Amino acid sequence: MTLTHAAFLIFVCSVAASYGWGMRGAVIGGEKGALLPGALIGMSIALFSGIDALRDNWQLYAAAGALAMGYGGFEPYAQTADFMLHDSAPYASMKKCFAGLFIKGANWFGIAAGIFSLSLGALSGKYYKTADIIILFALIPFIQLLGIKIFNKPFDRKNGVFPKIYFSRGSREEWGGNLLTMLAVFALAAIRKDFVTLIFVLTGIVFGGVGWFFSMWLCHKASKMKKRYVDSWKIMEFAYGAVGGLAFSVCFALNYGRISAAYSGVYTVTANGIKGADFLAWAAFAIVIIMAIQYPLEKKTNEKTQRALELTERAVYYSLLLCLCVLGNMKAARLTVFPVILWVLYEENAFDGRITVLFRRPAAGKAVLTVLFALSVIGEIFIPGGYTPVMTIVMYTAAYIVSDLLYFVLKFRKPGAYCTVHAYFLTLSTVLIIIFV
Numbered sequence: 001m002t003l004t005h006a007a008f009l010i011f012v013c014s015v016a017a018s019y020g021w022g023m024r025g026a027v028i029g030g031e032k033g034a035l036l037p038g039a040l041i042g043m044s045i046a047l048f049s050g051i052d053a054l055r056d057n058w059q060l061y062a063a064a065g066a067l068a069m070g071y072g073g074f075e076p077y078a079q080t081a082d083f084m085l086h087d088s089a090p091y092a093s094m095k096k097c098f099a100g101l102f103i104k105g106a107n108w109f110g111i112a113a114g115i116f117s118l119s120l121g122a123l124s125g126k127y128y129k130t131a132d133i134i135i136l137f138a139l140i141p142f143i144q145l146l147g148i149k150i151f152n153k154p155f156d157r158k159n160g161v162f163p164k165i166y167f168s169r170g171s172r173e174e175w176g177g178n179l180l181t182m183l184a185v186f187a188l189a190a191i192r193k194d195f196v197t198l199i200f201v202l203t204g205i206v207f208g209g210v211g212w213f214f215s216m217w218l219c220h221k222a223s224k225m226k227k228r229y230v231d232s233w234k235i236m237e238f239a240y241g242a243v244g245g246l247a248f249s250v251c252f253a254l255n256y257g258r259i260s261a262a263y264s265g266v267y268t269v270t271a272n273g274i275k276g277a278d279f280l281a282w283a284a285f286a287i288v289i290i291m292a293i294q295y296p297l298e299k300k301t302n303e304k305t306q307r308a309l310e311l312t313e314r315a316v317y318y319s320l321l322l323c324l325c326v327l328g329n330m331k332a333a334r335l336t337v338f339p340v341i342l343w344v345l346y347e348e349n350a351f352d353g354r355i356t357v358l359f360r361r362p363a364a365g366k367a368v369l370t371v372l373f374a375l376s377v378i379g380e381i382f383i384p385g386g387y388t389p390v391m392t393i394v395m396y397t398a399a400y401i402v403s404d405l406l407y408f409v410l411k412f413r414k415p416g417a418y419c420t421v422h423a424y425f426l427t428l429s430t431v432l433i434i435i436f437v
Contacts, residue, residue: 001050001260006253009048012435013249014242016040019428020396021241022234026404026421031073031314032344036396037241038069039341040432041248042116047389047436049252051259053124053266059386060123060325061116063333065248066341067322068115071178072108072208074144074314076171077101081216081236083167085223091169100167101216102209105240107178109208109247110201114185116248117200119326124262127194130327136188137323141315143184144177151176196255196262203251211243234421277324281331284321288340291316295351334386339376342395345403346373393436397429 001009020037027033042065046058054061082089083097121127152173154161166173182201189197219236252259294309301309321340324332350366376395380386387395401422408418 001253001256005050006249006256009045009253010246010249012044012048012432013041013245015245015428015431016044017245017248018238018242019425019432021244022238022421022425023400023404024241025234025237026425027400027407028344028348029073031070032317032347034069034073035066035341035344036400037244038112038116039063039066039337040396041065041069041245043337043389043392044245045248045252049259051263053263054120057123057330058389059330059333059337060328061119062392063325063336064119064322065112065116066336067318067325068119069108069112069244070318071111071115071181072104074174074178075104075108076168076173077104079168079171080104081219082169084216084220087220096167097216098213101212103167103175103179105212106205106209107175107182109204109211109244110182111178111185111204112244113204113248113251114182114189114197114201115322115326117197117251118185118189118194120259121189121192121194121197121262122326123328124259124266126262127192127197128188132188132192133323133326136184137319137326140181140184140319141311143180144174144314145311147177147180148174149176151179196258199255200248200251203247207243207247211240211247215239215243229420231418231421234424238424277329278331281324281329281335284316284324284332285335285340287316288321288343292347292351295347334380338387338392338395339373339380342373342376342399345399346370349403389436390433393432397433401425401429 017037017040020040021034024033024036028036039062043058043062045065046054046061049055077100080097080100083091083093083100086092087094118128118133122133151165152163152175155163155172157170157172163173167175182205186198186201189195189201215236218239219232222230222232222235225232291309291313294306294313297305297309321332321336325336346369350369404425405422408422
């Protein structure tokens with residue numbers, strides 16, 4: 001890889017991730033919001049890697065990046081940041097803020113980078129057996145629960161009972177589950193002598209932990225400004241996203257020799273001989289949609305039932321669907337990269353209160369959103385080879401920007417920081433469309 005090639009790849013990934021992470025904070029939070037920046041990073045690396053097998057099968061790497069990034073979204077971090085941002089409050093603690101953000105950020109990027117690199121190794125056919133991948137992702141839900149049990153219990157919000165190591169003021173923390181998950185990925189890579197993945201995990205830990213210091217410091221400085229023409233929290237999100245894109249692309253560039261060697265002679269990526277691959281992909285996709293049942297049930301069920309539904313949904317996204325993608329199931333990857341990422345936008349608008357702002361009649365609004373989502377699925381069925389990179393990047397930009405823009409305009413938000421944030425979104429999205437076209 002030449003220096004010019006590496007610089008271009010780093011630029012594209014940093015711009016894409018900065019946009020994606022900022023949009024995650026604008027439109028969709030949580031783990032599913034992180035699918036967008038993860039997909040953008042994986043897509044950018046695959047398409048501009050210079051490796052034919054990655055470029056021709058870009059949906060697999062975009063899907064792996066998207067779903068791998070979701071793990072970190074399990075973690076609440078706003079209250080952790082408050083320990084610094086509200087530095088005059090009685091609970092303020094810089095040490096607790098930075099310790100918590102380092103652990104959560106290190107886990108977030110460590111897992112995401114590790115699983116993305118794991119997909120590189122698995123899809124090249126060099127390092128892993130099919131059984132390795134199936135066992136890892138089958139165990140992850142239980143590894144998550146074990147880590148939470150060890151590090152994040154007891155937790156009783158009503159009675160004020162919290163774990164000994166705790167970085168919030170009332171939120172349920174799950175960094176223990178992510179920590180053990182990251183160690184499991186690292187252990188499998190070590191056993192199979194996949195040194196690229198080991199380096200990716202370590203790079204993710206450093207960039208994820210230290211990067212949050214930098215981005216939160218920017219947020220803190222911006223929050224002290226008298227003229228609020230910028231949104232301090234968005235500055236943090238834009239900066240942290242750029243750090244994520246930087247971490248993945250720099251690590252990829254530095255390990256380019258080993259990665260390209262692993263793909264030497266590899267021109268197509270298959271589903272590792274798994275029978276009924278398309279059926280499995282559609283079945284997983286159907287379960288993703290069915291799991292939306294938890295939204296109308298949230299107000300009608302107790303906390304334990306809600307928690308069970310939430311954990312089940314996570315297992316569907318971040319074990320079942322992700323496992324299929326890492327095994328080379330192209331149908332699962334194509335469904336993830338376009339319909340599923342559009343679906344999470346649909347969920348946010350249809351079930352989380354935004355629908356009443358976007359449409360005077362919520363039922364009519366849901367009907368419109370349902371039709372748009374159905375069209376995306378139909379397109380996946382009938383478009384040969386699935387959605388192109390250009391179609392995908394337009395959806396990632398246009399659909400998300402229009403949704404967020406309409407929401408804020410109809411809420412009659414005052415100009416100021418709102419204008420600068422969307423000017424940034426529009427600038428980065430324009431750059432991305434030009435590059436991908």
